[in-house]
Amino acid sequence: MQQYEFHTPLPTSTRPWQSLEPGIDELILNHDPTTGRRTTLQRWQPGARNAATSLHDYFEEVILLEGDLRVVPGKGTAEGQPGETEVWGKGAYAFRRPGMVHGPFASEAGCLMFISCTWGEKG
DSSP, X not given: XXXXXXXXXXXXXXXXXXXXXXXXXXXXXXXXXXXXXXXEEEEEOTTOBOSSOBXXXXXXXXXEEEEOEEEOTTTOOOTTOOOTTOEEOTTOEEEEOTTOOXXXXXXXXXXXXXXXXXXXXXX
């Protein structure tokens, strides 16, 4: 990962917002190509929802900086996943181990999340 002093993480030609799904964009703040570790901002437009449940091979930490996020009604399948009517707001935090099924999610008002992804041992 590159070392940065405080700065405004504005998109640039080498670091643009990238579309992940309709209404869902990501800005890579930092990335280590050797380890795969990365930190990102993820921005969801009002009414955005992702298409399917997610499962990945890395640790993921997410903090909701603004807006709202909820499980898509009738679609959430993760074991132990909170109720589908629960709405998370600013300050909500998630820690996911490799292999944890989660989502799909939707955002009524839109949201902004900080996400950290780290590869390592399961545990």
